[in-house]
Amino acid sequence: MQKHPIVSIIIVNYNGKRFLKSCLDSLYLLHFPESQLEIVVVDNNSWDDSVAYLKREYPEVHIIESEHNVGFAGGNNLGVKHARGTYVVLLNNDTTVDPDWLTALVHRAESSRSIGAVNGKSLLWYPFIELRIVSDVFTKSEFTQTADFQQVGVLVEHVEIEDKSLQHLVQYRSGFYEKEKGTIIARWTNGDGRLLIPFDPNGEKISLTMTMRSQKGRSGLKTPFVVKLGETELEKHVLEPAQVKQYSITIPKTALKKHALYAVQNAGNAVFKNGYVRDLGVTAKHHMQRYEIDNPYYAVDRKIIAFCGVNVLLKRDVFMNLGGFDESFFMYYEDIDLSLRMWRMGYDIAYEPKAVVHHIHSASSGEWSSFVQYHAERNHLALVIKQFPWIVVGKQLVMQCMAWLISYIRMMKWGVKGSWMKFELWEERQKFRLEVLRWIFVHMFELLHKRWMLGRQEKRSIQSLYTSLY
Numbered sequence: 001m002q003k004h005p006i007v008s009i010i011i012v013n014y015n016g017k018r019f020l021k022s023c024l025d026s027l028y029l030l031h032f033p034e035s036q037l038e039i040v041v042v043d044n045n046s047w048d049d050s051v052a053y054l055k056r057e058y059p060e061v062h063i064i065e066s067e068h069n070v071g072f073a074g075g076n077n078l079g080v081k082h083a084r085g086t087y088v089v090l091l092n093n094d095t096t097v098d099p100d101w102l103t104a105l106v107h108r109a110e111s112s113r114s115i116g117a118v119n120g121k122s123l124l125w126y127p128f129i130e131l132r133i134v135s136d137v138f139t140k141s142e143f144t145q146t147a148d149f150q151q152v153g154v155l156v157e158h159v160e161i162e163d164k165s166l167q168h169l170v171q172y173r174s175g176f177y178e179k180e181k182g183t184i185i186a187r188w189t190n191g192d193g194r195l196l197i198p199f200d201p202n203g204e205k206i207s208l209t210m211t212m213r214s215q216k217g218r219s220g221l222k223t224p225f226v227v228k229l230g231e232t233e234l235e236k237h238v239l240e241p242a243q244v245k246q247y248s249i250t251i252p253k254t255a256l257k258k259h260a261l262y263a264v265q266n267a268g269n270a271v272f273k274n275g276y277v278r279d280l281g282v283t284a285k286h287h288m289q290r291y292e293i294d295n296p297y298y299a300v301d302r303k304i305i306a307f308c309g310v311n312v313l314l315k316r317d318v319f320m321n322l323g324g325f326d327e328s329f330f331m332y333y334e335d336i337d338l339s340l341r342m343w344r345m346g347y348d349i350a351y352e353p354k355a356v357v358h359h360i361h362s363a364s365s366g367e368w369s370s371f372v373q374y375h376a377e378r379n380h381l382a383l384v385i386k387q388f389p390w391i392v393v394g395k396q397l398v399m400q401c402m403a404w405l406i407s408y409i410r411m412m413k414w415g416v417k418g419s420w421m422k423f424e425l426w427e428e429r430q431k432f433r434l435e436v437l438r439w440i441f442v443h444m445f446e447l448l449h450k451r452w453m454l455g456r457q458e459k460r461s462i463q464s465l466y467t468s469l470y
Contacts, residue, residue, distance in 0.1 A: 004032070004033050004036040004106075005087060005106065006036050006037075006084060006085045006087075007036060007038070007085045007087045007089060007102060008039075008040055008079075008080075008083035008084060008087070008088045008089070008316075009027060009037070009038065009039050009088075009091055010040045010042065010079035010083060010088055010089065010090055011023065011039070011041045011091050012041075012042045012044060012075035012076055012090075012092075012093070013041055013043050013044065013046060013050055014044040014045075014069060015046045015047065015050065016046070016048075016050065016094065017049055017053050018048075019093045019094045019360070020041075020050065020054065020058075020093060021057070022096050023094070023096060023097075024039070024058055024061065025096075026095075026097045027097060029099050030097065030099055030101065030102050030103075031099045031100055031103055032106075039058075039060075040061075040063075040079045040082065040083055041054060041061055041062070041063050041064070042064045042066060042076070042079040043063060043065050043066060044066050044068075044069040044070060044071070044075050045065075045066055045067060051063060051065060062082070066078060070327065070330075071334075072309060072325075072330070072332075072334060073324075073325035073327045073328075073331065073334040074325070076090055076309070076324070077324040077325055080314075080316065080319055080324060083316065085316060086316060087105075087313050087314065087315060087316060088314050088316050088319065089105060089312070089314070090309050090310075090311075090312050091310070091311060091357070092311070092359060094359060094361075095310065095311065095357040095358060095359045095360070096357065096358050097357045097358075098356040098357070100354060100355075101355045101356055101357060102355075104120070104352050104354035104355040105118050105120055105313040105352055105355045106313065108313075108350050108352040108355070109313055109350075112350075114347060114348045115347070115348050115350050116318040116342045116347030116349060117307045117312055117313065117314050117315070117318075117339070117342060117347070117349045117350070118307075118312065118313040118349075118350045118351075118352050118355070119307040119312050119349065119350070119351050119352070120311040120312065120313075120351075120352055120355030121264065121266075121267050121294075121352070121353050121354075121356050121357075122264070122266040122267075122308070122310050122356075122357050122359045123262040123263065123265060123294060123356060123357070123358050123359065124169075124262065124263040124264075124358070124359065124361060125201075125360045126169060126198045126199065126200065126360075127199065127201055127256075127260040127261060127262050127263075128169075128171075128196040128197060128260070128261045128263060128293070129196075129197050129206075129229060129251065129255075129260065129261065130173065130194055130195065130196055130197075130229075130259070130261060131194070131227055131228070131229055131234070132194050132195075132228045133156065133175075133189050133195070133212075133225060134153075134191065134192055134228060135153035135154050135189060135191055135225030136223055136224055136225070137152060137153050137191035138151070138153075138216070138221055138223075139151060139152075140152055142219060142221065143215075143216040143217060143219035143221055143241075150177070150188075152188040152190065152191075153189040153192075153225065154188070154189055154193075154212050154214065154223055154225050154239060155180070155186050155187070155188050155189075155214065155215050156186060156187050156188075156189060156193065156211075156212055157184060157185070157186045157211040157213055158185065158209075158210070159195060159197075159208060159211075160208060161198070161199075161207070161208045162207040163199070163200060166198040166199070166200070169198040169291075170195065170197060170198065171196040171290060172187060172193070172194075172195060172196075173194040173196045173293075174194045175191070175192045175193035176189055176190070176193050177189075177190065196261070196263075199256055201256075201260070204253050205250055205252050205253055205256070206250070206251050207249070207250045208248075209246055209247065209248050209249070210227065210235075210247045210249065211244065211245070211246045212225075212239065212244075212247070213239070213242070213244040213245070214241055214242060214243055215242060216241045216242060217242050218242075219241055220241055221241055222240055222241065223239040224236075224237075224238045225237060225239065230258075230259055232255070234249050234251070235249060261293050261294070262294050262358075263292060264280075264281030264291060264292050264293075264294050265282060265291060265310075265359050266279040266281055266282070266308045266311070267279075267281045267298050267351055268280045268308065268351045269304070269305070269335070270305075270306075270470050271306050271336060271339075271340070271469050272470045273392070273466065273469045273470065274392065274395070275380055275381075275383055275384040275388055276380060277306070277333070277336050277380075279308065280304070281298065298353055299353045300353065301351055302350070302351050303349065304350070304351045305339065305340075305343060305349065305469065306336050306340065306343075306349065307335060307349050308335055309334070310357070310359055311355070311357045311359070312335070313355075319338075322338065322341055322345065324338075325338055326338070326382075326386075328382070329375075329382065330375060332372070332376050333375075333376070333380060333382070333383050334379070336383060337379075337382075337387070340383075340465060341387075341454065343460060343465060344387075344454060344460045344462075344465055345457065345459055345460075370428055370429075370432050373432060374432040374435065377432075377433065377436045378436045378439055378440065381396060381400055381436065382440065384396045385440070385451065386447055386450050386451050387454065387462065387465070388462065388466065389462055389463065389466055392466075397440075400433070401437065403433055404433035404434050404436075407429040407433055408430045410422075411423055411426035411427045411429075414426060
C-alpha cells in the first residue's frame, strides 16, 4: 500500500467560471503531496469563457472539453476515463475545501477493502449567526376574549436582511409558533425565539431590520424584550400595547466571525422506501430547504446507504467495474443509482466527517426550477424501476400519472377562470410531467434490461436493500 496514492480530483463544469477560482485555489492549499495529485476539469461545452480562463490562469489543470453538455453523469464518466489516480474524487465546482479534506477521504478509504466510496461532509458556504429574542410572556387569554392559554411573547412581523440574495436562508430555528392568520406574515415567540441569519463570510458586516408588534390592544400589557447575539444585547425595548416598531441592527465582522455557525448541506444521502432521497442534514417543507446546524451527530464516521456526488471519493477500479454512472440519468439521482448498485455488489459506503467542503448549493441549476423538477421526477422513476421491488414500481408509476392528471385539471380550471398566471404555472407542470411519462415509456425496455442484469450480478438482494432504507 502506497503512503500517498495518486488521487484524481474531477470537477465537472458548465458555465461555472465564477466559481472556479475559489474552488481551485482551495485545492492548491491541500495538505497533500502535489506529485500525487491530479486535477481534472471536464467542461460541458460552456459558453462563459470557462475553458479560456482555465488555460490562462491554471495551465497545470488537465482540461477535458466535451463537444456537448453530457450532464453530471456523463461528465464524471469522461473525467474518470481520463484520470490516472488510484482514487477519483468527485467535487462540485461551487465548493471550497478544507486543507485536510483529501487526506481524511484517502485515510478512510484505505481503512477497509470493502469500502467502495467515502462521502465527506458538505457545509453550506454561507454561515449563520443565531439571534435570540427574549421577552416576557403572557397567556393569550389575558389580552383576547378567548380561552386560549398559549404562552406568547412578541409578535415578529418581518425579518429582512440587507443582502436580498440570502433572504431565503433566514430560518426560524426555535421558539416560534406557526404563522398567524391574515395578510401580514407574523409569528409569536414563546419568550425565547431563535433566528438563524445567514451572512457572506467575506463581508464586513450584516445589516437587518426586524419589525415587531405586541397586538395586545386595550389590555394595557407592555412587553419588555431584548435581542441578543450570544451575551451581547443588540436591541432592548418595551413594546406598548398594540405598538408596531421596526428595529435596524448592524453587526460587525468581528462579531460575525466569533458567533458563526455552519449548517450541514450533506452528510450522505437518506434513501426512502418510496425511492425518494434527502440529503442528511437537510429538511424540506413546501419546497423550502432547511439546514441543520453542524453538531456532534455529524462528527461521527459511519456507514451510509448512499453517497452524494458533491463531495465523494471513489475507488477507481470499483467505479469502472460497475460501469460508472448511468448516463441516461444526465443529472440528479445518478449518484443514488450508483450507490445502490455499489451496495448490492457488496461494497460499503462510508461517511467521513473530517473531509469538509463548503458548498454553494444548487448554484448552477437553481432550486425547484422546472428543469430540476423534470430531471428529479424522471430519474426518481428510473431509479425505482431499476432497483426497487415491483410493488413500489407500480405505486410510483400510478402516482406519477396522478400527478400529471391533477396538473392538467388545475391548468384547465384556471384557464376557464381566466387566471392566466396560474394557468401558465400549471401548464408548465403538466407539460414536464407528461414528458416524464413519455421518457419512461420510451426507455422502459432499457430500464427493465438493466434491472435484470443487476439481479443476475447482485451479492445483496433488492429485498435486503429495501429493508435497509428509511
